[in-house]
Amino acid sequence: MIEFSSIRKEGLSVQIANAIRTAIIDGHLVVEERLPSEAELSERFEVSRSTVREALKRLAAQNLIRSERGSSGGAFVNRITHDEAQESLVTTLRLMIGMNNIAFEEAIESRFTLESACLGLAANRRSDDDLADLRAELQHQRSGSISDEDFCASDVAFHSIIGRSTGNPLLAFQMAGAVEAMQPLMNMLVYRLRDRQRITDLHAAIADALEAKDADAAWQHLEALASYTRELADQRRAPRLNGPKVGNGAAPEPASV
Amino acid sequence: MIEFSSIRKEGLSVQIANAIRTAIIDGHLVVEERLPSEAELSERFEVSRSTVREALKRLAAQNLIRSERGSSGGAFVNRITHDEAQESLVTTLRLMIGMNNIAFEEAIESRFTLESACLGLAANRRSDDDLADLRAELQHQRSGSISDEDFCASDVAFHSIIGRSTGNPLLAFQMAGAVEAMQPLMNMLVYRLRDRQRITDLHAAIADALEAKDADAAWQHLEALASYTRELADQRRAPRLNGPKVGNGAAPEPASV
DNA sequence: AAACATTTAATTGTCAGACATTTATACTTT
DNA sequence: AAAGTATAAATGTCTGACAATTAAATGTTT
Numbered sequence A, B: 001m002i003e004f005s006s007i008r009k010e011g012l013s014v015q016i017a018n019a020i021r022t023a024i025i026d027g028h029l030v031v032e033e034r035l036p037s038e039a040e041l042s043e044r045f046e047v048s049r050s051t052v053r054e055a056l057k058r059l060a061a062q063n064l065i066r067s068e069r070g071s072s073g074g075a076f077v078n079r080i081t082h083d084e085a086q087e088s089l090v091t092t093l094r095l096m097i098g099m100n101n102i103a104f105e106e107a108i109e110s111r112f113t114l115e116s117a118c119l120g121l122a123a124n125r126r127s128d129d130d131l132a133d134l135r136a137e138l139q140h141q142r143s144g145s146i147s148d149e150d151f152c153a154s155d156v157a158f159h160s161i162i163g164r165s166t167g168n169p170l171l172a173f174q175m176a177g178a179v180e181a182m183q184p185l186m187n188m189l190v191y192r193l194r195d196r197q198r199i200t201d202l203h204a205a206i207a208d209a210l211e212a213k214d215a216d217a218a219w220q221h222l223e224a225l226a227s228y229t230r231e232l233a234d235q236r237r238a239p240r241l242n243g244p245k246v247g248n249g250a251a252p253e254p255a256s257v
Numbered sequence C: 001a002a003a004c005a006t007t008t009a010a011t012t013g014t015c016a017g018a019c020a021t022t023t024a025t026a027c028t029t030t
Numbered sequence D: 001a002a003a004g005t006a007t008a009a010a011t012g013t014c015t016g017a018c019a020a021t022t023a024a025a026t027g028t029t030t
Helices: A012-025 A038-045 A049-061 A082-099 A104-125 A128-142 A148-164 A169-181 A183-188 A193-211 A215-241 B012-025 B038-045 B049-061 B082-099 B104-125 B128-142 B148-164 B169-181 B183-188 B193-211 B215-241
Strands: A065-068 A074-077 B065-068 B074-077
Touching: A012 A038, A012 A049, A038 A049, A049 A065, A049 A074, A049 B049, A082 A169, A082 B082, A082 B169, A104 A148, A104 A169, A104 A183, A104 A193, A104 A215, A104 B104, A104 B169, A128 A148, A128 A193, A148 A169, A148 A183, A148 A193, A169 A183, A169 B082, A169 B104, A169 B169, A193 A215, B012 B038, B012 B049, B038 B049, B049 B065, B049 B074, B082 B169, B104 B148, B104 B169, B104 B183, B104 B193, B104 B215, B128 B148, B128 B193, B148 B169, B148 B183, B148 B193, B169 B183, B193 B215
Parallel strands: none
Antiparallel strands: A065 A074, B065 B074
């Protein structure tokens, strides 16, 4: 184990959390290594066990460590899973969108910009498996019986697969995170049946272009999809201007479609 | 305030944290709203104060809430600042890179792919202020006296400004996060003086292209920068194969396959 | 009456010690 | 040898107390 230097100002638990976090990120504590027990840490830092615990909870919330109970238990440096990382990414992006006056148009633009960058790579690299996955989602979307929620989920999946098709796990990660983070926004759009049809057709066109490894065509159809999304967003807003004032603004969900 | 439904399995503090987190993300608790005091929460959830505290610490670690002391203190739903969000993004990306076998090439590709997407927008939208900021960083990079660390920091700043030049705060956010997250990787590259010169020249070429609003030229120079970065990375690795064993071995680890 | 000082109340931060729960290991019994 | 049992070590939770901080109420002086 390493020596933690002593502590001075600001909340004790915060300082302890920072000390350990730094040790992890700087690599002094490697993945799966076990930290000293809470009792030992509290002696080492000369604080009570509760204080150490609060520090550990902070780190656990960031997925940096994981606590196991029992005789050979303790706190271990966590090998973060892809899912945990993605959840964390999504949370961060959503907070960023929700609390920093990000306009709907900006969010859409950011997402489609990222996706169009992915498309360039995906068109050259997509595997047959990727293509099959895309087709599977398309079929799902075409089945008229699925709910709005399922349609949106399938939409998220479709675009995540495009990210995956780049063959670059980091790009796939960012792409999937962005798409999922914006799902609540997309959910606000009313998907009438006709809209679904149009969207699914554009998805199909993109899949075709990827199959043909035709990046230009893929871009063109993605651009069409982006415009159409903006159009739907405008439609949803414009009529309201003359209509009755919207009660909440947050939860649209017009009764039934 | 809202009613929290009662709790059953899994760690109590985790459940409580989840309950409150959900309330925040779903908008039942709005920004700057004050949560009940720890004492009240512990009554409401029928757990001890320590348990509630650990839950709150978890949320605080995710920047979801902030605790203030004193008479009118308490836990408040946090309006996350841009910097906090970015720090969180950077941490997540770094964990993802460090713990999920992301190759150097993949990281570089992801970063330059994102940046090239930004360049297209930035070429049309960059303000004169953005341009001035880019020039300022260039001048800084040209002053031969700065340290390696400062050079890297300026490099990060330069590319973040490109993200900002898109005029899209969300893209800027993602771009800055990606660049900063990869700084440790870039730092591994030895920057000889000649390298710096070359890099700065390419930066200047990009800035010129942005000034001329010439997206194609900007892409071309960014591509050159990407290639050069890959080249440096290769140089750094290849000679080692015949040389003495590397002390640390933090990155490679092909030892056993 | 206004400015300043003091007390008070509410709230989070920390501490200490106890008990409950979980889990691996060592031991005992069959 | 296998199965069951005790044991020890660790985290999870509870309880109650005190310290530190802050805002507001209260009191005091000019």
